[in-house]
Amino acid sequence: MLVLSRRAGESVVVGDDVTISILEVRGDVVRVGISAPRSVAVHRAELLEQLEETNRTAASPSDDAVASLSEQLRRHPR
Known part of the structure; x- marks a missing residue:
């Protein structure tokens, strides 16, 4: 540096x-x-770090989110 x-x-x-x-x-x-x-x-470094964290969180849905999506797909008429 x-x-x-x-x-x-x-x-x-x-x-x-x-x-x-x-x-x-x-x-x-x-x-x-x-x-x-x-x-x-x-870019400001802190904004890039925040964006990376947001992307990591969005790419790793919680078990509740997966269960909710599974339930919605089961109820959806085909």
């Missing part, structure tokens, strides 16, 4: 087309701007 110190108004360039700019530093909060082509996905 590359670790850098930057001040407000300074930037870091990643590759040829991604620029990360420090917009503002206020106490322990840093505002960061990211300029990248639309083809480059930029």
Whole structure:
């Protein structure tokens, strides 16, 4: 991992087309701007973790959900 110190108004360039700019530093909060082509996905890490957990939960239905679905399928006229 590359670790850098930057001040407000300074930037870091990643590759040829991604620029990360420090917009503002206020106490322990840093505002960061990211300029990248639309083809480059930029996401907050905590949202990706939340999405992964939601997907894991949805892919592993509880026994109650399986039993309920089985019951509904038994009652459904063919």
